[in-house]
Structures are given as structure tokens and as C-alpha cells.
Amino acid sequence: MFVLKENRICLSLAFYALASVWNVVFSQERTVEMQIDSAWNAVWTNFYSPQTRLFYDFLESLEPGKTLDHLPTPEEVDALYPHACGYGTGMEDCAISGGVVLDALIDRYANEEKSGASPETLESIKVKAQDVFSGLELLTTVSGSPGFVARGVSPKALDKCYINSSRDQVTHLDLAVWNYWRSPLSDEETRKRAASILYAIADRMTRNVTPENDYDFLCSDGSHCRIGISRMADVEDHEAARLTAIYAVAWDVAKRSNDSEKEKEYWARWRNIAQDTVAQSAHIIDNPSLCNRMPSYAYLQMQESLDVLYQLEPEQELKETISKTLKFVASRVKSRQKNALKNLKSHDLTQTAPSWREVGGLKGAYRETWYCPRECGEIALTIALDSANGSFDEESAQVLKEALMTPDYTRITGCGVFHLLGAYEKARRLGWF
Numbered sequence: 001m002f003v004l005k006e007n008r009i010c011l012s013l014a015f016y017a018l019a020s021v022w023n024v025v026f027s028q029e030r031t032v033e034m035q036i037d038s039a040w041n042a043v044w045t046n047f048y049s050p051q052t053r054l055f056y057d058f059l060e061s062l063e064p065g066k067t068l069d070h071l072p073t074p075e076e077v078d079a080l081y082p083h084a085c086g087y088g089t090g091m092e093d094c095a096i097s098g099g100v101v102l103d104a105l106i107d108r109y110a111n112e113e114k115s116g117a118s119p120e121t122l123e124s125i126k127v128k129a130q131d132v133f134s135g136l137e138l139l140t141t142v143s144g145s146p147g148f149v150a151r152g153v154s155p156k157a158l159d160k161c162y163i164n165s166s167r168d169q170v171t172h173l174d175l176a177v178w179n180y181w182r183s184p185l186s187d188e189e190t191r192k193r194a195a196s197i198l199y200a201i202a203d204r205m206t207r208n209v210t211p212e213n214d215y216d217f218l219c220s221d222g223s224h225c226r227i228g229i230s231r232m233a234d235v236e237d238h239e240a241a242r243l244t245a246i247y248a249v250a251w252d253v254a255k256r257s258n259d260s261e262k263e264k265e266y267w268a269r270w271r272n273i274a275q276d277t278v279a280q281s282a283h284i285i286d287n288p289s290l291c292n293r294m295p296s297y298a299y300l301q302m303q304e305s306l307d308v309l310y311q312l313e314p315e316q317e318l319k320e321t322i323s324k325t326l327k328f329v330a331s332r333v334k335s336r337q338k339n340a341l342k343n344l345k346s347h348d349l350t351q352t353a354p355s356w357r358e359v360g361g362l363k364g365a366y367r368e369t370w371y372c373p374r375e376c377g378e379i380a381l382t383i384a385l386d387s388a389n390g391s392f393d394e395e396s397a398q399v400l401k402e403a404l405m406t407p408d409y410t411r412i413t414g415c416g417v418f419h420l421l422g423a424y425e426k427a428r429r430l431g432w433f
Contacts, residue, residue, distance in 0.1 A: 032401060032433060036424060038409040039417050043101065044128075047415060051155040053135030055097040057090045058353040058362065058370055059413040070356065074157040084219070084226075086162035088361020090353075091152030093415065095165075098136045099172030100381075100418045105129040106183045107425035129185040133194065136173050140197050143220035147204025149173050150220070163219040166229040167242050170217075171301045174201050175308055178249040182256075195253045202250035202266060205243060209233055233273075237287055238298050240280040241305035244273055248312045274309075278318050281306060282325045291332055296340070296378045299333050303385045310388055323388045330391035333379045337399045340379055344372040344403055350411035370414035376403040377419025384426040397432045400424065 046067045047055045060070040072081075072089050086092045109125045139150045142161045149170045150161035174197075180186050181194040208217045215233035216224050225231070232243040251266035281302070284290060306326050313319045347369040354366055362370065380400040384392040400423055409417060427433060 030405065032404055032424075035404050035407075035409065036421070039404075039407075039412075039421055042409040042412060043417060043421065047097075047417070049155045050131075051158065052094075052138060052153045053131045054091075054094040054138070054152060055101055055135075055415065055418060056152070057093050057097070057415050058366075060090075060353045060355060062350075062352060062411060062413065068155060070353075071154040071156060073154070074160055077154065077157045077160040077162060080162060082356075082361060084162055084164040085166070085229075086151055088356045088363065090356065091154055092162075093169070094152030095136065095139050095149050095169035096172040097415050097418050098132055098139070099176035100422045102129060102132045102136065102176040103179055104418070104422040104425045105132060106179055106185060107422075107429045109183070109185055111425060111428045126185045129180065129183075130190060133177070133180050133186075133190060136177060137193060137197060139173065140200065145220040145222075147200040147202075147207075147217075148220045149201065161220065163221050163223070164225055164227075164230070165217075165219070166225075167217075167232055167235075167239060168229070168297070168301055170201060170246070171242050171304060174198065174246055175249065175304050178253065178308070181253060195257060198246075198250050198253050199262065202246050202269075205232060205246055206269065209243065237280055237284040237290055238294055238302040240277045241302065241309060244270060244277040245305040245308045247273075248309055252312055274313070274315075274318060278309065278313075278321050278325075282321050285325065285328045296333060296336060296375045296382070299329055300378045300382045300385075303329050303382045307385045307387075326386040327389040327391060330383045330386040330389070333382045334391070334396065337376070337379045337383075337396065340372070340375045341399050341403055341406075343368075344376050344406055347372050349373060349407045350413065352413050371416070373403070373407060373412070373414060373416025374419050375416070376400070377416055377421075377423045380423035381419060381426060384423060384430060387430065392427060392430055392432065397427060400427060401433070 043055065046059060046062070049056070049068055056068055056071065059067045061067055070090055072086065072091065077086070082088065105125055105128055109122060109129070112121055112125065138153055140148070142150050142153050142159065149165050151165055151169055153161055177194050177197050181191050181198070186194060204217055209215045209232045213224065214231060216230045217232055218230065219225055247266050247270040251263060251270050254262035254266055303326065306322050306329070310319060310322045310326060313322060349369065349372070351366060351369055353362070353370065354364065356362060380396060380403070383396050386392070404420055404424055407417070424433065
């Protein structure tokens with residue numbers, strides 16, 4: 001018995017020694033560029049559906065051709081199973097993920113163009129971006145409710161969606177579509193389609209975000225969101241700038257499209273709330289209790305909205321307040337980046353998700369494993385978005401590099417790969433890497 005136990009101990013020690021050696025060899029033999037190429041390949045091979053042109057949250061299998069087999073059936077979507085948001089089904093964050101990937105492609109195009117990439121390489125990025133944009137467009141049309149942003153669409157149920165969205169989904173999709181509209185990756189046709197999306201979302205806010213609706217933009221069936229995640233006013237500090245940014249980008253598109261009527265309308269709606277929402281956003285500086293309980297993804301969505309407002313704000317005093325808030329938000333998440341990296345390195349990122357139908361969603365130990373790479377990317381993106389103050393520095397670049405070098409992207413099963421790529425391309429555009 002003692003010999004058997006001793007042999008087991010020896011085998012265990014040998015396994016961990018081998019794993020340590022593999023990690024060292026893996027990190028030494030790979031370059032950042034090789035890791036990035038591997039990550040992009042995984043994104044398109046394992047997480048993307050050419051049927052919907054969307055990206056999905058997690059994988060229950062790494063078997064080629066079956067990585068998305070777990071997504072909801074038409075009957076499950078119709079029954080709103082297991083939740084009206086489709087929580088934990090693998091398609092609750094398609095709008096967020098598509099927005100992150102589209103932004104990453106826009107940055108990648110700029111980076112490759114600057115480095116002298118071939119016309120073929122640039123055209124390939126442009127085609128991919130158009131596909132991603134088309135997937136986001138699907139999310140804005142599938143419900144039949146104008147301006148509603150669906151969370152996701154299953155390849156098994158192409159004309160259906162869960163009825164509940166959220167301000168988080170809208171934020172990522174809306175601002176990414178605006179970035180696409182003003183980028184060289186769009187053409188005349190896609191710019192018209194993008195403008196229609198931005199106008200529809202802004203108009204939905206105007207119709208529905210009223211005191212009578214508790215400032216809720218409503219579910220696709222016209223019902224109220226029962227958990228408060230679709231409220232766009234009377235919200236916390238980190239959510240205050242969301243509606244303002246939606247009106248600001250709609251105004252920018254209308255102005256540059258010479259649509260004077262829409263320009264006037266969105267300008268009035270933007271300026272009517274700009275001062276109050278910028279001030280409330282800045283209040284977070286003196287609101288430590290909120291800062292301490294905010295998840296990293298909330299900081300990212302706040303920073304995205306503020307970054308847009310910083311670019312478009314015409315009043316210098318408000319612009320300075322926004323800059324100050326951007327800098328504060330970046331400093332808050334900087335304090336988290338090393339711990340997030342530590343968490344990333346302590347998890348097996350190749351672990352597949354348990355069956356959501358059996359465990360009741362994205363729960364248990366896997367959820368933490370799933371979120372580790374995503375949080376590292378969210379933090380780096382949040383810092384990089386403060387280009388007004390140059391918050392992304394050498395330490396941030398080093399932490400991001402270590403995070404990028406950690407996963408085996410051929411076997412990663414969580415959607416954090418999107419955020420890591422987004423952070424890399426954003427940092428690269430700022431002159432790092």
C-alpha cells in the first residue's frame with residue numbers, strides 16, 4: 001500500500017513538473033505575434049457562426065464542427081428558457097462580443113495599414129469587418145421591434161431571440177457601429193445601414209425612456225424589463241453617460257450625412273442631458289462604495305461612453321470634466337490588473353464548459369475560469385481608452401503581454417479571447433507592441 005501511494009505521489013510530482021516545463025517552453029517558443037495569429041484563428045474557427053455572423057460566449061466542446069452545438073433550440077428560445085435574457089445559454093453576450101471584435105478589426109486595419117500590409121491583407125480585414133457588422137445588424141432586426149438590440153441569435157433559430165436586452169449590450173453594439181460607420185472599412189452602402197441602426201436605437205430611446213416607463217427602453221415584446229438592466233436614466237454613476245453617448249453618435253452621423261432635421265433633433269436631445277450626465281459620471285470620483293463593487297466590465301462600458309463624449313463634446317469645461325473622469329476610471333482598473341493576471345495564470349483555460357442545460361447556466365467553478373481572460377482584456381481596454389491622458393503605460397503593456405502569452409488559444413473555451421484581442425489591437429494603435 002505504501003509503495004502504491006509513493007508511486008502515485010511520484011507520478012503527481014512528475015506531472016506538475018512536466019506542466020511547469022511545458023509552460024516555460026510554450027512561453028519561450030511563442031512570440032506575441034504568433035499568439036495573436038492563433039487567437040484570431042480560434043475566434044473564427046471555434047466561436048463564430050457563418051450562419052448568423054455572430055460570436056458566442058463559451059464552448060462545451062472543442063470537437064471540430066461541433067463547438068456551437070450547445071446553443072438554444074427554437075423551442076427553448078420561444079419558451080424563454082431558462083431566462084428572458086437567455087442567461088447562461090452561450091448567446092447572452094453576442095452584441096457585446098460582436099462590438100468588441102468589430103472595434104478590434106477597425107484597430108487592426110489601422111495597425112496593418114500603418115505597417116505597410118499588402119492590399120490583400122487589408123481587404124481581408126475589411127471583408128471580415130463587414131461580416132461582423134452584418135451580424136450586429138441582425139441583432140437589431142431579428143425581433144421586428146425597431147431599435148431593439150437582441151442579445152444573440154442561435155444558428156438553430158435564425159428568426160428568433162430572447163426578449164430581454166440590456167444597456168450593456170446596447171452600449172457595445174451602438175458605439176462599435178458608430179466606429180465602423182466613420183472608419184475606412186465601411187462603404188457607402190454599409191454606412192447607410194449603420195446610420196439606420198444608430199438612428200433606430202436613438203429613436204427607441206426617445207419613445208420609451210420616459211418616466212412612465214421608469215426610463216426603460218423595454219423588451220422586444222413591449223413589456224418592462226423586470227430586473228432594471230434596460231433603464232437608461234435614473235441610474236448609477238457608471239451608467240449615466242450611456243444614453244448621452246447614444247444621442248451624441250446619432251447626432252454626429254446625421255451632421256456628417258447632411259441630414260439637418262435629424263441633426264437638430266439629436267443635438268437637442270444630447271445637449272438637454274449632457275451637463276447633468278457628465279456631472280453624474282464625474283461623481284464616481286467621490287463615490288468609493290460604488291467603485292469597490294463595480295465589476296471590470298462596467299468600468300469598460302463607462303469608459304467607452306466617456307471616450308465617445310470626449311471626442312464629440314463641444315464645450316471645453318465639460319470636455320475637461322470628461323477627461324478627468326476618464327483618467328480616474330483608468331486609474332481604478334489599473335489597481336486590478338496584476339490580480340486579474342494572477343487569476344488568469346491560475347486557471348485551466350482549456351476546460352470546457354459544463355452543459356448549461358444540466359447545471360442551469362454559466363455557473364460554478366467554470367464561470368471564474370471563463371471570466372479570467374475576459375477581465376484581463378476589459379481592464380487593458382479600459383486603460384487604453386483613456387487616450388486623452390495617455391494612461392496606458394509600460395506597466396499596462398507588460399501586464400497585457402503576459403496575459404496574451406498565457407492561453408493556448410487552440411483550446412481556449414471562453415469569449416475573453418475577444419477582449420484580449422481588442423486590447424492588443426487598441427494598445428498597438430497607441431504605439432505599443
